[in-house]
Amino acid sequence: MISEKRLSINFDKMSTITAPGQGITRIAFSDEDWQARSFVIELMREAGLTIRIDHFGNVIGRREGTNPNAKVVMLGSHIDSVPNGGNFDGVVGVLGAIEVINCMNEAHIENYHPIEVVVFMSEESSRFGVATLGSKTMRGEMDVHTLKKLVDKKGHSLYNILKLRGLDADKIDEAVYPHELKAFMEIHIEQGKVLEAKNTQLGIVTGIAAPTRMKVMINGQADHSGATPMNMRQDALCAAAEIILQVEKLAKSSEEFPVVGTTGIIHARPGVMNVVPGKVELGIDIRSIYMETKIKIVKTVMAKIKAIAEKRNLTVEITTLTNETPVRLKDEMINFLDTICKEKNYTYMEIPSGAGHDAMHWAHTYPTGMIFIPCKDGISHNPAEWAEMKDIIAGTEVLYTAICRLASKDKA
Numbered sequence: 001m002i003s004e005k006r007l008s009i010n011f012d013k014m015s016t017i018t019a020p021g022q023g024i025t026r027i028a029f030s031d032e033d034w035q036a037r038s039f040v041i042e043l044m045r046e047a048g049l050t051i052r053i054d055h056f057g058n059v060i061g062r063r064e065g066t067n068p069n070a071k072v073v074m075l076g077s078h079i080d081s082v083p084n085g086g087n088f089d090g091v092v093g094v095l096g097a098i099e100v101i102n103c104m105n106e107a108h109i110e111n112y113h114p115i116e117v118v119v120f121m122s123e124e125s126s127r128f129g130v131a132t133l134g135s136k137t138m139r140g141e142m143d144v145h146t147l148k149k150l151v152d153k154k155g156h157s158l159y160n161i162l163k164l165r166g167l168d169a170d171k172i173d174e175a176v177y178p179h180e181l182k183a184f185m186e187i188h189i190e191q192g193k194v195l196e197a198k199n200t201q202l203g204i205v206t207g208i209a210a211p212t213r214m215k216v217m218i219n220g221q222a223d224h225s226g227a228t229p230m231n232m233r234q235d236a237l238c239a240a241a242e243i244i245l246q247v248e249k250l251a252k253s254s255e256e257f258p259v260v261g262t263t264g265i266i267h268a269r270p271g272v273m274n275v276v277p278g279k280v281e282l283g284i285d286i287r288s289i290y291m292e293t294k295i296k297i298v299k300t301v302m303a304k305i306k307a308i309a310e311k312r313n314l315t316v317e318i319t320t321l322t323n324e325t326p327v328r329l330k331d332e333m334i335n336f337l338d339t340i341c342k343e344k345n346y347t348y349m350e351i352p353s354g355a356g357h358d359a360m361h362w363a364h365t366y367p368t369g370m371i372f373i374p375c376k377d378g379i380s381h382n383p384a385e386w387a388e389m390k391d392i393i394a395g396t397e398v399l400y401t402a403i404c405r406l407a408s409k410d411k412a
Contacts, residue, residue, distance in 0.1 A: 187372075
């Protein structure tokens with residue numbers, strides 16, 4: 001049986017591991033992230049998992065199978081957060097996975113396939129501008145050059161941060177996951193309002209949207225705000241305002257398939273009241289479940305940015321930080337989870353994920369399943385983020401049943 005008491009204690013403990021301020025702040029590789037990681041490693045050891053850590057810091061806890069050479073059943077998520085975020089995003093997937101192992105231990109269930117619980121490092125893009133870095137590393141999508149290229153707001157490269165945490169960044173190629181998977185599973189809060197609005201307890205994910213993220217540097221001329229006539233200005237911030245509105249307009253105008261566009265970063269320099277802004281940095285996020293539609297909107301946004309800059313006699317530099325491919329989850333896995341929900345008599349619906357997840361990097365190659373639980377008012381990445389324990393238990397019970405079947409010798 002899923003233990004409400006054990007889950008509640010662990011969620012309460014995680015909620016105390018945060019930087020000062022509202023909500024939860026556990027930025028990737030920060031002291032708070034590292035403290036939470038140590039706590040989770042201890043929980044994994046208490047559950048009898050054998051721990052190994054790769055060169056990116058990803059934590060892999062293994063419950064050996066009766067056939068150690070069989071394909072691995074993997075489950076997990078992340079524990080880092082955005083600044084002033086919540087205590088459920090990612091954490092549900094980690095604590096839920098460990099609870100699955102505890103329940104298997106208590107029920108004396110043997111697994112034919114090895115089971116590995118993973119804590120993926122740096123899932124959030126808050127620090128380095130790129131998401132799901134731990135998963136990317138395990139899938140062979142990171143190298144030393146990229147580690148040195150990714151820099152946080154304080155000028156610290158990801159390469160140096162790994163070194164400071166005692167990890168051998170120069171051996172990042174050796175962090176590629178070495179085994180074949182039978183399946184990957186992740187439980188997560190929805191981060192949207194659909195399940196709650198539909199009064200539905202669980203969501204079975206059908207596909208995962210993927211972002212294209214761009215850094216846009218707009219270069220104008222910093223001039224005195226009083227002495228420079230309006231028709232002689234090269235105001236980078238006014239250009240930025242036009243670009244921001246174009247991102248919104250173009251995303252809204254996509255009639256074929258849904259697209260969302262967000263400008264989440266604005267840095268204007270010199271940032272002085274009486275100086276015309278001479279330089280602005282924008283961070284733009286465009287995502288969709290449909291790759292062709294996303295590509296179309298991204299190209300149009302880039303063209304608009306260049307046209308706005310030319311019209312205002314500015315220069316602009318556009319850097320693509322990441323351009324990821326959306327995934328459609330396999331019908332076989334969706335139907336498998338649907339069946340379990342029916343057996344357990346949980347209300348559920350099939351639902352796409354507008355947010356990216358670690359699962360997306362495994363779904364291109366291996367059968368992958370995601371279980372959503374509702375979050376209050378659809379709020380996430382916010383101190384008000386909240387999930388009810390009854391829903392966490394429901395999702396974990398479905399995950400438990402799925403893992404027991406997937407890890408058995410007979411085909412699930």
